[in-house]
Amino acid sequence: METKAPTPRAVLVGIQTPEVDDIAHAASLEELGRLVKTLGYEVVGEVSQRREGTGAGSLLGSGKLAELAALTGGTGEIGTMAPKSTAKARQRFEGAADAPAAREPDEEASAPKPEFVIVDHELSPSQIRNLERATGAQVLDRTGVIVEIFHRHANTREAKLQVEMARLKYVAPRLRESSGGGGRQQGPGAGETTLDLDRRKIRDRISELKDQLEAVQRDADNRRSARRDQLRVALVGYTNAGKSSLMRALTGSQVLVEDKLFATLDTTVRILQPETRPRVLVSDTVGFIKQLPHDLVASFRSTLAEALEASLLLFVVDASDPTYEAQLEVSRSVLREIGADAVPSRLVLNKMDRVDDAGRAALAEKHPDAIMLSAHAPGDVAALRETLIAFFEAQMEEDVLVLPYAKQGLIGEVYESARVLSEDYDEKGRVLKIRGLPGAIARLRRSLA
């Protein structure tokens, strides 16, 4: 009989810095917990502390560190390499404002100690080392968790290459001498430590990955440019906002919907249903999250390119989430970073079925131009479809094209990219009155010339 590997257990650690309010701090830890669950770990405890910053060598004050170590079965000591503790004034702020642990660990005597400490901030390699010494557990930071999720769930070749690259870039500075290693290499490359060697291997692999990625991305760019001038809407927004749910409802496609962070890691493109002429393409994209590691932003390239080339962005927001504004700001800033803020956009306040009347009124006042809906309400989705169609209709122009008899093969392309209002024949060829986006009409003219 096969026995299932036990679920790894993890303790979460969060620092509440002075600029973060209680709601945001709790939401951040809750989100971290969901990320950790996505990794398949069980969260068994939480240690939280108010501090001026997250830069201290051991992250936590000594008391909190001891509390954490008690949970994981560590010594609470980081040894001689630990930097000195904080200044007096800072200790006073921290001491006064110490938050109690939000969740108590399992008291079951027989329960195994958690093997992981997961910290809600980006840690330096030395902070990770210090925390591992003190807790005896393996330490991961938020970035590490996100990189790991992407690593496990990436599907397409492009996503896999990008994630491997992001992962290596994350791992390289955190490499340390293995306990047996640290000696000098013999033979070629002598004088290099094993650590240097590992780092060099990683550098080589990264440049190899870069080449492969460029090739894959050229293909993707070609596929995208074939879709240029088509009517394209991209669903963008924070993870778990309901983008894939809307995608399903709008296109009748079976994309994955899950109450899980980062359910979608690849971009999908489907046709708006019932189909229009010309048809509207809808893209579902990977969700954003706060403190997205920079190298992973690059790995969102396909999603972002999809967004950049869309005619319209729908910013999907979970309006029932108390921190929705911060989430919206995260999505906006990622898109701003790549210049997609020039693309016309509409705010979509989703999950309105979970918002009460007072909340609805407040949202309507704050975002008068937003589309409020529930992806689960067919009437709402039909109204959104009409809104999309009207958006494109307003940008379309009418024109007359002549399709020479020698180029009748192109008739399919005309019907694909524009709406044909009438067809006539004269001595030059087929005369088509069409309605479509100016870009699409210009492209048709070029291929007919």
Ligand SMILES: Nc1nc2c(ncn2[C@@H]2O[C@H](COP(=O)(O)OP(=O)(O)OP(=O)(O)O)[C@@H](O)[C@H]2O)c(=O)[nH]1
């Ligand atoms: N109550 C309610 N739940 C919704 C609504 N839209 C989506 N959900 C739920 O929210 C969860 C996340 O939905 P998804 O569509 O997977 O969200 P997503 O934005 O694609 O998430 P990622 O792919 O992880 O970025 C699922 O459990 C959905 O059933 C809605 O309008 N109302």
Ligand SMILES: [Mg+2]
């Ligand atoms: Mg999704």
